[in-house]
Amino acid sequence: MPAAARAHRSEKVVCYIVRDDHLLVFTHRDYPMEQTGVQVPAGTLDPGEDAVAGALREAIEESGLTGLRVVALLGEDEYDIAPVRDEVLHRRFFLLEVDEVAGDENAGGLEVAGGELEPRLDLTARWEHRDPDPSGGGEAPRWECFWMPLEWGHVLSCGQGRFVGVAADLVTERKGRPDGGRAGPVAAAAPPPAGHHVRTVPVEPEPGRRPTTFWPGLEDPDHSHAYVQRFRVMPARGEDLEGESRLVDVLAPRHAHLLDAGCGPGRHGGHLARLGHRVVGVDLDPVLIDAAGQDPPGATWLVGDLVELDLPSQGITEPFDGVLLAGNVMDFLTPEVRGEALRRIAGHLAADGFVVVGCRVTRGFTPAELDALLPEVGLTLEQRFATWDLRPWETTSGFAVSVLRKGS
Structure with a gap:
């Protein structure tokens, strides 16, 4: 025993x-x-x-x-x-x-x-x-x-x-929030999902069997279940989880066609859909897509690899007005495929469409790496901020929010 x-x-x-x-x-x-x-x-x-x-x-x-x-x-x-x-x-x-x-x-x-x-x-x-x-x-x-x-x-x-x-x-994520990460009391911890006894929340890339991604949830679904639970508990504590989607809503025209790339459990895409936008969310992890689909309808959720992104082959032919890459999505792509993923994302954009990328500064996929990829994928840097509520970017900032634009 x-x-x-x-x-x-x-x-x-x-x-x-x-x-x-x-x-x-x-x-x-x-x-x-x-x-x-x-x-x-x-x-x-x-x-x-x-x-x-x-x-x-x-x-x-x-x-x-x-x-x-x-x-x-x-x-x-x-x-x-x-x-x-x-x-x-x-x-x-x-x-x-x-x-x-x-x-x-x-x-x-x-x-x-x-x-x-x-x-x-x-x-x-x-x-x-x-x-x-x-x-x-x-x-x-x-x-x-x-x-x-x-x-x-x-x-x-x-x-x-x-x-x-x-x-x-x-801690790094909270520094980039409008309230500096300050929130009310935490909600009581929910019990573990049935059949899941050891639970971890993935925030660091880990090599796995799939050559295009470091996302640990593909190797251990317990990571993904815990990740879903984390973001379900946070709103009950008064945490602001909609700063990213509010910025996209400001940039986008009304009833825009938007892509939530690396959508996770759908917190951003779901909010944008409730605001009246037509949203498609794509993520490689079926557990996260299943969680996104449990929210009220209004968005389309698809399992897919950003490195192989080809939505017209799935019947979604309309170009996107904007794309959101939040939550250090690019960190979890292996370095050799990040350029291809960004190229495919840009290829799904309408003329003059935008991409918003959030990433850390000191490790993982950095703003310097992003800037180096832009010329080859047909995007230009329009603005860069230190937080999702648009605080000024400085070289000492710990986080970067980059607004990219496709040429008309």
Whole structure:
């Protein structure tokens, strides 16, 4: 019998507290590093306790910080800790942020004296802390808390670094939103889909069997199911998921023919369809297309590879007024086929049609790579912004929104 089937199962939360691209971590002072390693706040949910409330409680107890707010459920896994104990940990991973301003009515604020930043928010700070309510009773263990660059998070012990890439990508994404990523309380985590026990959210390209794509959902559908769930939960938290589609709506004529290329679960194309546009969404992942099709009708959803895009062969002959490539779509195409994908997309455009591309700046498919491809595909750069709400582009920006135009 597999260990997971016979072991005791515990409900756990793991907390990524992030500030300025740094992660709050700690090391135990009363145990050797070889035994405990570097950890983030984590712990067991009380019976009947909501996972979001439990994450906030554990984060406060194990860091000593106040002014914390839960931003997102990043994913879930099951971690077998044998041979330490015959126990499987069902872990929910959360992203949390910390406010600097005292008296914030939503977050509680931090103690700020004389206008100075709370000392523990200094990224060079180290402080000793004890669990005020140790679960095993007795004297509370001591640990040293400090901030570590988020990109180093994969050194965390006990597999706690599993969702560091997810967190890093979400932090970058939130920086490009109109509200700076600030949102209301996170909704309670939904249960895993039936038959899916280990769930991850794909945000980083991973080599797979298909030569044209790095999308991990084709190798492991659990990635895709978690990705769908992530974007279904976010609106309940008050997150703005329509900035990309609002920009396209401004650029497009009324009742435009629009292509959502790499549409995922259809959040942008669905919104544009509700605004009265005629939308076609294309994605390589059948799980995501199935999710898009579950929304109210109004758009056409197709499984397809952007590198082989040929919609006239499927009966869609009308050229498109505009195309949206959001969510780092180009990152998930292998480098050698990105030019061909962009050429095929441009070939589906009407004269004077536009393409809007969102991409990261420092890694993956960058604006420099995009600019190098434009002459060969017949597109020109018309505008570039740092966010979907059109904040000015600077060379230090962490994200780029590029508006491209096809010649008339």
